[in-house]
Amino acid sequence: MKTASFLLAAVATATTVLAGPNCPPLGPVYEKPYRFKDSAAMQSAIANLTAVFQALDQNNSPAMRANTTSYSIEVFSTSEEEPLIFSWHHTAAALREAKNNSGVRETSADAVYRLGSLTKVFTVYTWLVQDGDVKWNEPITKYVPELAAAADSARDDPVAHVPWDEVTIGALAGQLSGAIRDYGLMSEVTQEFNQSDAVQLGFPPLEPSDPMLPKCGQWPQCNRTEFFKGLLRAYPSFAPFATPAYTNTGYQILAYALESIKGKSFQTLMEESVLRPLGLNHTYFQKAPAEVGIIPGTRKGANWDYQLGDENPAGNMYSSVADISALGRAIMRSTLLPPVLTRRWLRPASMSSELVAGVGYPWGVRRVVVPYANGKHVVDAFNKAGSIGYYSSLLVLLPDYDAGFSVLIAGPQTPGNTNFNLADLLGTRLVPALEAAAREHADAKFGGEYVDETGTASLRLTTQPDRPGLGVENWVRNGTNMGYIAVVLQGGYSPVNASVRLYPAGLETVREDGSKRVAFKAVFEDLNQPARPDSMFSTDCGTWVAFTGVVYGTQPLDQFIFEIDAEGKVVSIENLALRAVMKKR
Ligand SMILES: *[C@@H]1O[C@H](CO)[C@@H](O)[C@H](O)[C@H]1NC(C)=O
Ligand SMILES: *[C@@H]1O[C@H](CO)[C@@H](O)[C@H](O)[C@H]1NC(C)=O
Ligand SMILES: *[C@@H]1O[C@H](CO)[C@@H](O)[C@H](O)[C@H]1NC(C)=O
Ligand SMILES: *[C@@H]1O[C@H](CO)[C@@H](O)[C@H](O)[C@H]1NC(C)=O
Ligand SMILES: *[C@@H]1O[C@H](CO)[C@@H](O)[C@H](O)[C@H]1NC(C)=O
Ligand SMILES: *[C@@H]1O[C@H](CO)[C@@H](O)[C@H](O)[C@H]1NC(C)=O
Ligand SMILES: *[C@@H]1O[C@H](CO)[C@@H](O)[C@H](O)[C@H]1NC(C)=O
Ligand SMILES: *[C@@H]1O[C@H](CO)[C@@H](O)[C@H](O)[C@H]1NC(C)=O
Secondary structure: OOOOHHHEEEEEEEEOEEEEEEEOOOOOOOOOOOHHHHHHHHHHHHHHHHHHHHHHOOOOOOOOOOOOEEEEEEEEOOOOOEEEEEEEEEHHHHHOOOOOOOOOOOOOOOOOEEEHHHHHHHHHHHHHHHHOOOOOOOOOOOOOHHHHHHHHHHHHHHOOOOHHHHHHHHHHHHOOHHHHHHOOOOOOOHHHHHHHHHHHOOOOOOOOOOOOOOOOOOOOOOHHHHHHHHOOOOOOOOOOOOOOOOOOHHHHHHHHHHHHHOOHHHHHHHHHHHHHOOOOOHHHHHHHHHEOOOOOOOOOHHHOOOHHHHHHHHHEEEEEHHHHHHHHHHHHHHHOOHHHHHHHOOOOOOOOOOOOEOOOOOOOOEEEEEEEEEEEEEEEEEEEEEEEOOEEEEEEEEHHHEEEHHHHEEEOOOOOOHHHHHHHHHHHHHHHHHHHHHHHHHHHHOOEEOOOOOOOOEEEEEEEEHHHHHEEEEEEOOOHHHHHHHHHHHOOOOOEEEEEEEEEEEEEEOOOOOOOOEEEEEEEEEEOOOOOOOOOOOOOHHHHHHHOEEEEOOEOOOOEEEEEOOOOEEEEEEEOOOEEEEOOO
């Protein structure tokens, strides 16, 4: 092995005991998994889920109260071969046996549940399909005259008034407006209790003439005039962009704005841009027929018929688990949006006060850590939950695997947090299995020896269970250990314990015959660097700063291009800086 002497002359760092973990770029660390039935890890996760759900359904445990709770679950992927990875349907005995039930007697992929706030995904999707996100940094006052008229008040008294001209479309979609959550609905005690009961609860009596006392809300519903009159009297919770703070009112206002931009009702906009193009025939913006529904108990008790009026875009909808899965697939496949817009959409709008969680449009973003003994892989999950009446719901998207799951639940005594409890149960089994499935596929497809025609350049690709990505070993050109050279040139010091690992760059050029070029980016790391699990500012994951840190004649040493034939077989790997195409042996 040759090593230029100037490299050896560079400063050597102190040797340390703890090796730093491999840190990939954000995103998938392998090609996304596709044939799930082939994967031993997925088979075992599915067997486990089956056993766990069987047990959950049999004993009427407090975790589910399965005697009265019905639910439907689908684990889905965008893979053409296996869009449905796993499903589970449980019908409560109470529903099956009810003599006078007005809905369906058995849950199924097509049975219709209420969604509650999961509706907000449809609402943002509608906006993005209709109008993109170009207006998202514009003030909402541009599209909602009632708010424009009120914007000035905040300058005199920011404690009492929302500065509506600082609230953008994106702020409303991303829960960053700082405005109140609801007006007259849900949280309003005077709508839930009569005056004497409220006083018993400790509240002071209010004069019926008090302008702050909503005259509308749950019933009768507020019309637009009343809504804005009331909303504009309400104090803000926070300044715009200070912290995520959930606002249903924001989604009502978004719908008014889109209606004004497009000149159609929000329901029409959603139906023409999302529901019909995706064939979501079991999804309803409002007033779903009872005959298709899962309705535990009475329609009134279950809140089947209750409509939110102008607040519908925040939480009124109805859908089936198959339609929610289809929605999730369409989002990840970019069926209705350009891929770049999907990538912008599947991002947090803000961090939150929880280390592993952010808030998006309207996503709850959860940062799931895939446990590698010697590596860091954080999978961002984009979730939206909802609950209304006897119903709760959840959609989870895992774009790193092009997979996700949908959960719809109905029952008069469903324990609190059941939707997220089910997500915990599903996610803890699925995420490691999806990662393992992706690694199994990557190993079978990319693993092996590669060498160029002259025998000057060669390398070997492998995977390891304790490290993310494809490991590059024995990378040699003209007798030189290129991994060592790469890490030394990038870091500017030696000696190093070189590590080179490849991750999908998300770039591919597909030719007419189906063959393609697929780009991977390498991370060059020195395993002699100490792990820094507890540092305040130092990081194990400065990876993103170092990409394209070694370039030869404009071509990066960390860029590799696979040639994949029309059958999906790997033909060769090319290193751009070395101008070397190495054929797979
Ligand atoms: C399923 O997996 C969990 C966690 O991985 C384990 O604790 C549990 O025992 C398994 N259950 C069954 C029935 O296999
Ligand atoms: C739940 O249903 C099972 C089977 O129908 C029954 O044996 C059990 O008594 C029920 N439990 C409750 C609490 O209703
Ligand atoms: C208030 O509601 C309670 C029931 O919650 C009822 O008993 C009471 O009569 C009501 N009072 C008035 C003044 O309507
Ligand atoms: C809204 O309701 C008020 C009564 O509170 C009524 O005076 C007004 O005409 C209604 N506005 C619309 C647009 O229906
Ligand atoms: C939805 O309904 C339309 C019109 O009846 C039909 O053409 C379409 O195939 C249906 N889509 C699905 C997914 O069932
Ligand atoms: C069915 O009848 C029972 C007993 O009369 C009643 O408690 C229940 O609320 C009824 N359910 C519906 C859906 O009407
Ligand atoms: C290989 O390295 C030798 C010695 O440095 C050099 O003379 C030769 O030109 C190199 N060959 C290629 C193909 O780079
Ligand atoms: C380099 O790091 C790997 C992984 O920590 C370790 O197994 C190996 O012994 C190290 N090699 C040297 C020369 O330090």
